[in-house]
Amino acid sequence: MDLSNPLMQTAERLSTQAAAAPDDGGLLAAAVAAVRAAGAVMLARFDAQARTPDDLAGVVRAIHANDDASLAVARRLLERARPGAGWVDDELEGGALPDGEWWVFDPVEGNVNHVHGQAEWGISATLVRDNQPVLTAVYEPVADRLYTAVRGSGAAYENGVPMRASKKTELKAAIVTTGQARPGETADTYRRLGASVTAMLNAALVVRMTVPATFQLGQVAAGQIDGFWQYSDVRSGLAAGALLVAEAGGRVTDTRGNPWTLASEDFLASAPGVHREAVQALAQVA
Incomplete structure (x- = not known):
């Protein structure tokens, strides 16, 4: 992990600040910094011309290597931002969680796309409190698109611009x-x-x-x-x-x-x- 990188320095600072003043707005800033930092690492690993191994075992190895690289950056940042919160990073796992706070983190959502040279992949971090998602940051590095939301705020954002569901009626x-x-x-x-x-x-x-x-x-x-x-x-x-x-x-x-x-x-x-x-x-x- 390159701590001299300005993006990592920002992520380290925000995660420390969030731990000191653990409101949901501060935690969202730390989550954004973490997914951006992990996204930068995964973007450096991304090759649009990639052709994966011909067998399933090779695909699975590539997926696990991506997960490990993303987790090496983001997990420490998010755990510092919310000490005591539980941690879940199995992107295929489901069901309710025990009460309390949990980081639900997907190291590379759409990982299978990443290893096949397709652009539809990203990093997501969601804080779940007593089985209710309360904040999320989702970063798509290839498009440089960031989705964010905090529960009860009445708005979700794409690169800072409020989003609204469609007005279709049929x-x-x-x-x-x-x-x-x-x-x-x-x-x-x-x-x-x-x-x-x-x-x-x-x-x-x-x-x-x-x-x-x-x-x-x-x-x-x-x-x-x-x-x-x-x-x-x-x-x-x-x-x-x-x-x-x-x-x-x-x-x-x-x-x-x-x-x-x-x-x-x-x-x-x-x-x-x-x-x-x-x-x-x-x-x-x-």
């Missing part, structure tokens, strides 16, 4: 999106995912399918996409994205329209005006 005019949350899901999850895509193809204007989840949820918050659903409880992408969408005025529930929590089995976030129709479309999926 699903047939909407762009909606989903994605495979992780490899190795159950056959029933894959069946539901396929059936839901068919249902949305019949109900919406355009259906997209890609990863990672947080990038799509950032676009829901910004009003560029009208809805996102996923049959998964993967925590890191959904916790960050749920907060961004909620603070941008969107609706966040499970696919049946019930309040979403970290313990929910599935997820739906959308513009308010198309939420009811989205729930109805997904109700066709048993």
Whole structure:
């Protein structure tokens, strides 16, 4: 870790300040500094011409190496900013957490894209308090795009500019999106995912399918996409994205329209005006 780097010096200073005055605004500044510092390291490792090894083992090794490089930068900064908070960095893990505060950190969200030379990857840090996401910072290094939100502030931001969910009022005019949350899901999850895509193809204007989840949820918050659903409880992408969408005025529930929590089995976030129709479309999926 190069502590002479100005970006790292800033991150070190902000994490120390946040620990001294641990309000959520100060913690957000520290989280932003941490994801930017880790993002700079990962951008230096990124090669748009990269072609990964031909076998799964080689892909997995590259993914783990990326995770290790990002964690080496960010973990110490975030733990210094909030001493005593728990730590979760398994990007495929899901479910509710024990009470208290936890950093939910994704070292390289969209890691599989990074190792394949694709630009859709980033770093996210979300502070969860008693199973409620309370602040998040999501950085996309290739685009130099930063999403931020603090719970209850009434706004989410893209590079400092407030975002609002779209004003669409009918699903047939909407762009909606989903994605495979992780490899190795159950056959029933894959069946539901396929059936839901068919249902949305019949109900919406355009259906997209890609990863990672947080990038799509950032676009829901910004009003560029009208809805996102996923049959998964993967925590890191959904916790960050749920907060961004909620603070941008969107609706966040499970696919049946019930309040979403970290313990929910599935997820739906959308513009308010198309939420009811989205729930109805997904109700066709048993």
